[in-house]
Amino acid sequence: MKTARREAWTGRVLLLVLMAATLMPFVSLFVTALHPSGSYPLGLDWPDDPQWGNFATAFTAARMTELLKSSVLIVLGVVPISLVVATMAGFAIGHLRIPGRRFVFVAFVLGLTLPFEGIVTPLYYLARDMGILNTRWAIILPLIGLFMPFSVFWMRAHFVNMPEELSESARIDGASTWQLFWKVHVPLAAPATSSLAILLFLWTWNQFLLAIVLVDDPLQRTMSGALGAFQGQWGTDIPLLCAGSLLILTPTLLVFLIFQRRFVTALLQGSLKG
Template structure:
């Protein structure tokens, strides 16, 4: 009986913790939604549902902030950063984990140092380097540096994933005459799909929500990311809480959709080491 009671008590405790965490994540979004549906230039009602929801606020925010151009620019930047960064991180992580790379430990140590460098500390040298290269003011001024800045974490993440792969699989492929490239493409990559999916989510969020680099390196507001556009929108409509919340929800929506689409792989990647 004591064992059954303790098991039920542990189950109830876990459910309570999960509900509390869910409320901690969902309640701010609900508060933003109710504020976004309030009349413009009014005091938001908190979590209370407004009597006359103003769904037009989303259309007004979309038009006022020129979100169509910002979304197009963000998509172009994401497409330039995420596929290239994920591919390079996977290849580098496989090399450091499974191949006898000369100086591999030194490279890994450099990557760990790179994880400690904040983006803000690199803005000034990046600005002058990109100016000398003639890329300042273009989307390449964000895409290329962002790929490099994401590499330390990406390589570290994929290296940890490839280290968990059983060596017997690689040895069996080598006995069958497979080349390192064939082993990487046909054996290792299929096993790393959860880690790749999780890394894609993280890179997407880091790129989509990038604020500082586009703001400093691109002069044209329509060529920045939606996060940068929200900053300019806040300066113009900072007192209009309803319109500001509507614009914020428009920016958050793609991130939520991407996470919901990849969440199964994301959770699987986080639990892979514990399961093993």
């Protein structure tokens, strides 16, 4: 029993250290954000006169309302389309057992680890020729494609485990394939689709490379891409940069804290399947 207790204590201490190491950067960011704009504060020195106004300044400077709107629009473009399209494909490959499904599946799986840098150059010229360069579509459409391997993989994993009898009985009742999909399987897939939605939201929101390459105007980018531009414009002012970074982090953090259970589970499952 003694060993068990000692182990528990080491565990607790370790957890605390780990949490401190995780949080310390955020604390440093926060403290720095309170220093007078334009100064070069030391790492963790509490300012004599905390400048709470920096957050307001950064809010205006970063044009947060417009940024939020832009990111939300992009997420609204990527997530619903991806969900519908991937659920349909997952259903067909995993449940309908269409001919050639193994080939289709492998084709998608091969895209799972594709680095975005591998295709970002042609995507630029592709977007330009389609006339969507510097619009949000230039981020939305390629992202749907790039997330498709994982989304299909994820939904297939769900549909493979759905019992055949379910569909059999629906068919006996005269349901068409579409009705079978829409009325029976989509509602049952809710847990899988909602987890996928969380993952897609996060990945879209945080997408950086496509945002900086395909869209010049920070106000048409994702949050992450806008943060890059914010660094470009205000990187010369450390406290303001820190305040702005914290503001840009806040929406993700809020969503994460609200849905944290689902988030953690989804991400863990997500990586396991991926």
